[in-house]
Amino acid sequence: MTQHNGKSRFEGKVAIITGAGSGIGKAAALKLASEGAYVALLDLVNDRISETEAEINKLRAGAARAFDVDISDPARVEKAVLETIELFGGLDIVFANAGINGVSAPIEEIQVEDWQQIITTNLNGTFFTIKYALPHMKKRGGGSIIITSSINGNQRFSSFGMSAYSTSKAGQVAFAKMAALELAKFKIRVNVICPGAIATNIDQSTVKTDELHQIVIPMEFPEGQQPLADGPGQPEHVADLVAFLASAESRHITVPLALLEEPWVAGRKIIMLEPRRLAARSAAARMAASLGEKAGQTVGYRVRMDTRVSQSTRIEVVTEGVLTRMLQQDQGLEDTAMIIFDEFHERHLQGDLGLALALESRAMLRPDLKLLVMSATLDPAPVCALLGEETQWIDCPGRTFPVETRYVSKPASEQIETFTAHAIVKAIAEQEGDVLVFLPGAKEIHRTERELSNFMLPAHVQVHSLYGSMPVERQDEAVRPAEEGKRKVVLSTSIAESSLTLAGVKVVVDAGLSRASVFSPRTGMSRLVTLPVSKASADQRRGRAGRIAPGVCYRLWSEEAHGVLPDAAKPEIASADLAPLALELAAWGVQSPAELQWLDTPPDAAYGQAQALLRQLGGLDDAGRITPFGRRMNTLGVHPRLASMLLRAAELGLASYASMLAALLQEPAGLRSSGSAGAGTDLRPRVEALLTADSSAMPQTAASVADVAAVRRMLQESRQLRSALGPAADPVRPDEDSCGWLLSFAYPDRIGQRREDGRYLLSSGRGVRLAATESLSRSAYLVAAEADDQGADARILLAAPVQEKRLLELPHLLHEEWPDLIEDDLTEELAEHISPFLAGMRSAADLKRLSMQDVLLGGLSWEQRQQLDREAPTHIQVPSGSRIPVDYSRPEDPALAVRLQEMFGQQETPRLGGGRVPLTIHLLSPAQRPEEFTMQKKIVGAGAGGLVGGLVGLGIPEEDARQYEEYVQSGKILLLVDSTDRDTDVYEVFSNNSYVNRNNIDVHREDVPAERPDLDMEERRLEAQNKAARFGNNTFL
Template sequence: MNKLPIEAVLPDLLRVLRSWPNAVLVAPPGAGKTTRIPLALLDDSVSAGGRILMLEPRRLAARSAARFMAAALGEQVGETVGYRVRMDSRVGPATRIEVVTEGVLTRMLQHDPSLEQVSVVIFDEFHERSLHADLGLALCLQSQALLRDDLRILVMSATLDAEPIAALMGDAPIVRSEGRSFPVDTVYLDRRVDGPIEHSAARCVEEALAANANGDLLVFLPGAPEIRRTEHLLRAMQLGSGVRIAPLHGSLPQASQDAAIAASPEGVRKIVLATSIAESSLTVEGVRIVVDSGLMRVPRFSPRTGMTRLETVAVSRASADQRRGRAGRLAPGVCYRLWTAHDDRRLAPSGTPEMLDADLAPLALELAAWGAADPDELAWLDPPPAAAYAQARELLGRLGALGTDGAITAEGRRMADLGLHPRLAHMLLQACALSPELGALACELAALLNERDIFRVGAEADLRRRLEVLRSIAGAKSGEHAEPVGAQVDISVCRRIISQADQWKHALHVPTNMSNDVDKCGLLLAFAYPDRIGQRRSDGRFLLSGGRGAVLPRQQQLSFAPFLVAAELDDTGTESRIYLAAPVEREELERHFERQVQTQRIISWDRTAQAVRGRSQIHLGALLLQEVPLPAPAAEETLTALLDGIAAEGLALLPWNKAALQYRERLRFMHLHDSRWPDVSDEALFASLEDWLGPHAYGMKSRSDLQRLSMVEVLQSALTWEQRRTLDDHAPTHIVVPSGSRIPVDYIEPAAPALHVRLQEMFGLQETPRIAGGKVALTLHLLSPAQRPVQVTRDLASFWRNTYFEVKKDLKGRYPKHYWPEDPLTAAPTNRARPRT
C-alpha cells in the first residue's frame, strides 16, 4: 500500500488506545484515516481478536471503504472486511472489520447492549454530527461505563473542535495528523450568482475545462434535481468525446456511484456532479479541479408543525474547506467558488448538529427501547432540545409506542426492531395485523416514502398513481405485460423501491406480489400520519387533524376528496402545501381509529337562532366527522348554555323596560352609599349570572323565552326583606315638590341623583330635597317654562339668595305672562303660568 500521512501518527494512536479506553483522532481529508486505522487495529492488542466496528455516515462511503480495505488485504468484501448498511449486508463468519451505517449500530446496541464480540467502535467523520452518530456515541459510552470497561471508542474527524468531544469521553487523549495536501488556488466570483445555481455551475465547468488542461472536475451541488439540470446543460454544451459526465448522489444505483468515484480511463476527463456526499470519506479518483456551488440541502424539523422539510443553505467554513481540499489530494489544483470573497468571510464556522434541527421521534423511540426514561441519563455533546423531544414523545404516545406511564410498549419494541421511522413502522405493523395483503401494500408505501419521488417533475399528489407505476415496472420485470410509464419517471429509483419493498415483505412474511388494493393507501397512511388526516373545507382547502391548514398546490382529483391523508407537505406560511397524499373514507377512520375518535355533546348558544341548540359531534383530533341535533338537552345544560349566551352577547338580551332600568339605577345608588346592598354593575352581574338570574331563567332556552321575565322582580329577589322595605324611603322613585307635582328622580349618575323640575314649582321651598335618609342632596336641574335648564344646583337656599334675581330678569323678559315674584320663599308654587287665586 502507498504511504499515507496517517501512518506517521499510527504508533501514537495505537499506544494511546492500549492505555486509554477512548481517543480522538483529527486528520484532514485524504490522510487515510478511514481505511488505514481499522487495518492497523486488526492485528494489534487493542482489538484483542475481537471485531472492529466503524461507522460511516453514508452507505456509499461504507461500501467504498469496505471494498478498499478488502482489496488491500487481497480479499473480497465479506471475508475479513465486510459492511452492513440498510437493506444490504456483506459479512461472513470470519469478518472482523465491519463498516456500518449509524442506524445499523443502533440496532446492534439494542439487541446486544454490551457489544460482547466487539473490541473497538470507530466513529468516522464525526464532524458531520448526524443524529444517529450522536445517539450511537451516547449509547456506546453508557455501555462502556456500565457493561464493558474494556471497550475502546475512537472518534475520528477531518474538521472537529476536538476538545469538547474529548471532554465528553472522559478527557480522552487527542491525536492529530497534519495530513498531506498540495496547494490549491481559490477563485471567487466578482458578483453574486443571479438565477439558478446550475446555470452558473455549468458555465464555470466549461471555463475550468478550457483553463486547466489536466485533471478531473468535482462539482458540488445542493441535491439531485440540480445535478440533473446541470448534467442536461453540460450535455447541451457538447464538451467533446473526451469528457464524461458522472452524477453522484445517494439515490443512484450502486453501479453508477462506483463509476463516478472510479479513476477515469486514459485520455478521458471526468466531470463528477455530486452532493455533499463527496465532501469526506469518499476519494473521487483523479480530481484536481473543484467547482463549489456553496450550497447544501439539509433537513429542518419544525416543532411548530411537526414536519420536516429539506432546506437549501449555505455551506459552513469547515465544509467549504473540505470541498476545496478535494482539489489538492493528488497534485496542485484549483477551486472555483460560486460566491464572492466578501460572502466567503461571512460563512458560519461549522454546520448545525442534526440533533438541534431534526425530527426526534426516532431518537425518542430508541431511548425508550434502551430504557432511558430521560435523555439526561446519557452523555451528549448537544442534548436533545426539550420542546422537540417532548413533541416526539407525544407522537410516540399517539402511535402506541409509549404507554400512559411513558414506558415503551410491546408495540413500541416491535416498531424499534424494524429500524424504520416510528410512523412507517407503526403503519407496517397495523397493516400486517389487518391482513397479509395490506401488509404487502404497507411495505410498498414505506419504500416509496423512504425514497425521493419517482416522478422527475411536478405531478399530482396522489400516491396511488405512483403505486400503479411501480406495479407496471414490476410486471415488466416479471415478464408480464405492462404499460409504458413515461420519460418523467425515474426508473432506477422505482427499481430500488421495489427491491426495498420485497425485502420488507420477506421479513414480515407477507405476499411478495404487488398489491392490487391501492384504494387502501389512505387508511394505511392514516396509521403513519394520524396528525395529517385532512378534511375538505368548503373552499377546497383542507383542515388537518393536528389543527393546521393545508392545500394542494393546484386543483387535481384529490382536491375533491372529502378526506385525505398527507404523507408529505411543507410547513411554510399559515397553510402547508400537500405534495403526497391519498384519499381515505370517513367510515374507515371511524372504524380503525375508534380509540382516537371522540363523541361530544355540545349544548351551546346559537347566535344566529338566538337560542340554545344541542348537537352531538364526532371528532377525530381537530376534524368534525359528523354532527346531529340533540332532541332534548337537560334543563341544567340548557341553562348553562343560555347564561353563556348572555355573557357573550350582553345583558341587552334581557327585557330591560323603563321600570326595570330605573330599579337597577336605584340599586346602584344604594350600593354606592352602602356596600351591603347588592352590586348591579355590568361587571358584577356578569360575574354572578347563575346566582341572580339562574333561578328565574330555569327552563328557558331562547331570547323570546327571556322576554317573559320581569327584571324588576329578578332584581328584587336579590334584596333582603329589610332592603326591600327601605328602598322606597332611601331611593324613592319620585319626589313631591311644593307645587304638588310628583317628579321622578334620575339615578343615571348614582353619585349625583338628579331632579329635573320647573323653577316655579319650587317656590316656597327653602332647602334642597335629600334622600338616603337625608345623607344625599339631590342635584336640582331648575327648568324654564319651556323645560330648558336655567340652573343646576345642590344648594337651593343659596340659589334663592344669590342667583334667583339674575335669572328672574332673563326669564321675565322671555316669559312675561308667567309669575315671577320678588320673594321666591314666600311666593306660592305653581305648575301653571300663574298660581290659582
C-alpha cells in the same frame, strides 16, 4: 503512459523499489513509472536490473536509475538513498520488496549462518531501507511505505522447513504495525501486502536440504480466498495493489488494519462507522484489496439493503443506523473490541445516537470497549470531555497540497445551475485534472448536466453524477479513476465532501449550497431547505482539490459573503424529527435524553413532540415507556410512522400493499405515475405503478434510467419490509380506499377534513391546501403524508383520500391496550371483572347496589383513568360557569344540551378525544326545549361595538353586515350560529333571554313579558320575514 484526468497519478513523485530487477519489484517499477513516477531501482546489478532500467527509460527518458545494492548491507542502502535524493530531488514512496527464501530445512538441521542470512536480508533489509528513507520522506511532508511480506507466517503455516522465512515475514508485519503508529503524525502511511503464490523467480533462491528435497507441498488456498486466475497469480496483479497503496486513494484505510492484531483486540471485531453507504462500501473494498481479498472476508460491510460479511470478518464497516441496530440487539457488543466513529464532524443524528449508546454500554457493561472518534474539522475539546478524562487527542493532519481559491460571485438574476455550468466550462479550459462540482441536490445535478449539454465540451471530458440514491454501479463508475486519456467532471452532492477519495481531482467548483431537512415541533412537519454551507464545509470541499497535487477551487460566491458564513453547520439533532430517536431511547430503556451523555442534547420541544406522536401511534405509554407494539415497531428499521402502518396493515391482511406504500414514502420522488408529466399529490397511482412494475420483468412505468433505478430500489425495499413482517398471508384485496386507510395509521395527526377551495383542516389543527386542479381537492377527507410546511396553510405534496367510516375505526385500532367492552366478552369474563367488588357483600340487595360503572372503570389502569377523564369528561364547563353533563348516548356523536345564553363568549366548539372529536351542541330555548338544529363549528356573540368588522371577518359580505347592524343600533344583541346545514342562523337576543331567529322567524313567546311596550310581536314577525327574504339563503363559513 497511463493518464488519470489528463495527468499521471504519480507525476513528480519519486519512488525507491528494492528487488526491482524481476518479479513483483519489476512490475511495480513499470507501473509507477508508467503513471509518472521517477523510480530508483535497488538490486544486485545483473542483466535483469539493467533490462528493467532500459525498459523504463525507453518509456520515459531519465525516469529510472539502477543502483547496485545488497539490502543486507546498511552502508550500501544508505548510499543509494542519498544518491536517489541527489538525482531526483526528494522521496515520496518506498517499496521494500526485496527478499529471499533461503535454505529450507528442519529447525535442527538449519545452519546459524543460513538463518542469519534470511533474517538479515528479509527483515533487516526492510529496516535499513525504511530507516535511511524516513528523513527525506518527512522533509516532503509525508508519503507511503509498502512492504512485501507473505501469507506464509501470517495466514498459513504449512510450508515445512520454512521456519526462518516465515519468521522474517511475520516480523515484517509486526514492524509495519509499529511503524504505522509511529509515522502517522508525519503523514506517512505504512502498509503490508501478503501475496500468496505468485509466478516469480524467488524459488531459485530456495535451497532444500536432503530431508526436504523430495517433499512436494501442494498449493492450497484458504477457504474463500481463491486466486485471481488458475494457478499462481501474476506480478502485475500485485503491482496494481502497490500503485493503489502508494497513491492518495489509500489514505482512508490504515487505522483499522493497523489495530486489528493489537493484543487488546484479542480476536474480536473492530466496527468502523461511516455516515454514508457509498463511503462504507468503498472503505471496506479498499481495505480488503490491501489484503488481497474481496469485501466480505477479513473486511466486510453492512449498509441498508446490502451486507457483505462472513464468519471470518474481523473489520465491519457499517452505516450509522446499522450500528444503532447492533447495539440494540446486543447492548454489550461482546464480540467487539473497538468502535471507530469516522467523519464524525458530519454530526448526523444516528451518529450522535450511536456514540451516546456506546458510551452507556462502556459505562455500564463494557469498560474495556474502546472508542475512537475521527474528524477532519471538529473541535476536539468537547469530544474529549465527552469521552472521558483519559481520552487521548492525536492530531494527524492529512497530507495536502496548496489550493488556490478563486471567488466568482453569481449575479442574483442567474440560476445556480446555469452559472455553475459556465464555471465548469471555464475550469476545464483553465486547469488540468478532474473537476469535482458540489451542488445541493440531485435536482440541481440533473439541471446542471442539461446545461452542460448545451456546450461543446472536449471529446475526452466525461460528465458523471454522484448522489446517495443512485444505483451502486453508477456511484462506483463516478468515483473510479478516469480512463486513459480522459478527464472527468463529477457533479456531486455533499456525499463527496469528506468520506470519499476521488483519484485525479485537481479542481473543485463549489456552488456553496447544501440541503437539509428541518423539522418544526409546532407543526409536526419536516421540510427540505437549501442553505449556504458553513466555513468548515467549504474548507472541506476546497481541500478535495489538493489531495494529489496543487489545485484550484472556484467558489461561486463573493469573498465578502464567505466572511459571514457560519463557522460550522448545526448538528442534525438540533433540527431533525426526533421520533426515531425517541423510540430508540425508549427501546434502550431510558425515558429522557438526560439519562445519556450527548455532545448536543436533543431539544426539549422537539423531543416532547416526538414522544406525543409515539404515544398516538401506540409506541409509548402515557409514562413514556415503550409498549410491546413499540418494540415491534423498532425492529422494522423505518420511521415509527411507517412502522406503525406496516404492523397495522399486517393485522388487516394488507401487508404487501403497505410494504409497497412504505417503500414509496421513503423515496417519494422516485416514480412518476401513469407516465404523466408530473406525479401529482395522489399517492394511489404511484402505488399502482409500483405494483405493476413488481409484476413485470422491466419497469414500464419509469420514464428514465434514474426512474428505473428508483423503482428497483423501492421494490427491493418493499420485499425486505414484507419479509420483516413475517409469513402471514394477505387475505384482503386492496381497493381505492386502502391507501388512505393505511396512511391514517402512520399520520393520525394529518387526517384532513375539507373546508373550501381545496383547503383542509388537519386533525392536529394545522391548515393545509391543495390546488383546485387536483382531483383530491374534492375529497371530504384525506391523509396528508407530506406537506411543504410553508406559510399559514402548508401545500400538500403527497396524500390519499380516506372514507369517514374508516376514521371511526381508527381509535380502536390505535388503542388496542384498552379493554373491548363487548357484551359477550364481558359476560365470559364476568368473574374476573366483578370478583374484586364482591368483598363484604352478603345479600342480593348488596349486589343490586353494585355500580357497574365502577366495575368497568376498575379494568383500567391509573394512567388510562386519567386519560379517560381528559379525553371523555363527564361534564363540560361553559362560559356561564355551569358544568353541563355530556350526552354519550350516541358514542359517535357526543352532545351537550345547553341554554343559548350560557354559550355567549364561547369562541370555539368544545372538542373531546384530545381535540379530535367536535362536540355537538343542542341549544335550548329559555324553556329548556331544544332548537331544531345542532351547532357544529363556531358561536360568536357580538355587541354594538365593531360589529361590521367582526361579521366581515367571518366571511359575511360587508353589504349584508351593514344590514345586520341595523339590529344593534338600539342596543340589541346579535348571535350568529354556524350550523350543520352550513347556513348562518341569526338570532336577536333580548335582555330577558328570549330571542328571535331572524332566518326562520321562530319566536319563543312564553318568555316574552307582556309589559314590554317596545315589543310588538306582529311587527317583529313581519320585519323578520322581510329580512329573511334577503338573508335567509346566504351561507357564511
